[in-house]
Amino acid sequence: MTDVDLRQLRTFVAVAECGSFTDAAALLEVSQPSVSRGIAALERALDVRLLDRNTRECVPTVEGARFLAEVRVALDAVDRAVASVAPSRVRRRALRFALKADSDAGLLPEVLARFAADGADRPAVELVFAETSELADLVRRGAADVALVVGPDHGDTRLFHGVEVEPVWRESRVAVLPAGHELAARGVLARADLDDEPVLAWPDLPPSYDRYYRGADRLPPERAPRPGPAARNLAEALRLVELGRGVTFLPLSVAERSRRPTVAVVPVDDLSASVAYVAWREGSRDRAIAALLEATLAAASARRAEAPAAVVRSVYRPGSTSR
Known part of the structure; x- marks a missing residue:
């Protein structure tokens, strides 16, 4: 059986998500040489190169991206198992919610309030502000857990490659x-x-x-x-x-x-609508991410009930046009 431990797996996920050995070391609160040794040991144990390194960034190889998706599922399962018998031993990292700073239609405070109120064990939410064209890629690379992407109806499908999306609301x-x-x-x-x-x-x-x-x-x-x-x-x-x-x-x-x-x-009565999508990483089974998605949908639905039709023309529900 391949000799791989959880520390190596968490180190690999940190490097893949941060895109940098230095940033991963800061996130894990260890030294950079320790991160480098952990990745080298993991690649030796698996006999496969998991990361492409260059002077600017570190990104998963094809095999590394495949491994990353499975490792995330495995680590989520381990955390759930530990939490079921020793909740205080699980260190919950903040969820990263990426969006363009002016694009939330005023819903962000309600989303965060609903998410926090939904359970005492909810992790904190860290906001990551970025330009529209960068948002889906942040999710795809693991630098964000959820993104709110606002733009044309279905937008540029290239932006959504490798992530799952759900339309949330549309407006004039x-x-x-x-x-x-x-x-x-x-x-x-x-x-x-x-x-x-x-x-x-x-x-x-x-x-x-x-x-x-x-x-x-x-x-x-x-x-x-x-x-x-x-x-x-x-x-x-x-x-x-x-x-x-x-x-x-x-x-x-x-x-x-x-x-x-x-x-x-x-x-302008003959312009196409603006559509807001939530995006999350493909295949995610993280319950906290699912709860943040539901909080976003619920906030948008409540806004629709309260606001004039001119502000939010309609709200999609889960399963409507998920891709």
Whole structure:
């Protein structure tokens, strides 16, 4: 039988999730040479290379990724077994919840409160803020346990490769214009009303998200938006709109939370909806992760019951379109 111990397995998971021997050592509160020796011993015992190392990062090999998925399941089972007879001996690490800082539609406090109230043994939740295009990859690499990804309906499927997702809510999108714009006083617009306006580009995002923020995801090729300056983040986009350099299209909740006197928010009745997904690692059987997912769904469902239809148009339920 292969001579492998739990310490080696936990060390391997830490390195794979942190992407660094140094960071893994800090997480485990051991020395870096100890981590290196543990990984070397594990690879010798299995006679397989589990990690690719370079000067910038450390990532699992194909065999390492396969092993990582099974090891996580095994360690979860060990922790549950220990907790069943000696709960105080289990050291619960915080769950890492990744999201774009301005994308939760104001639901995050309710999600965290529901999760914490659901059981005294719930682990803490550590928030990991990142850009939209990075979120699913954080889950895929093990750097986050759950992510909230907001964007076009089903988005860019490449973002979701290797993770499981569940749509949580969908909401209307709006045009964000300079406050003095002649269209700012209109009660509702059509996308065609803005065909002559320069539209901000989002070059750092995947193509499907760039089209989504430019309101171009339903436009035929011959109606490509008039190009405007590039924005790398929401703060830059709002500043460019204020200065009259262009317009952009945002989920209603994001636009409302970012509202200021110098910009106007106007509904656009023929834009596609914005959809929020929760994403988690493929094959996860972690009960705490499942509880965090349920808390997110429950908070969104409660919001739907309380909020005007214009804020959250509908809420998906589990099993609706899971992939």
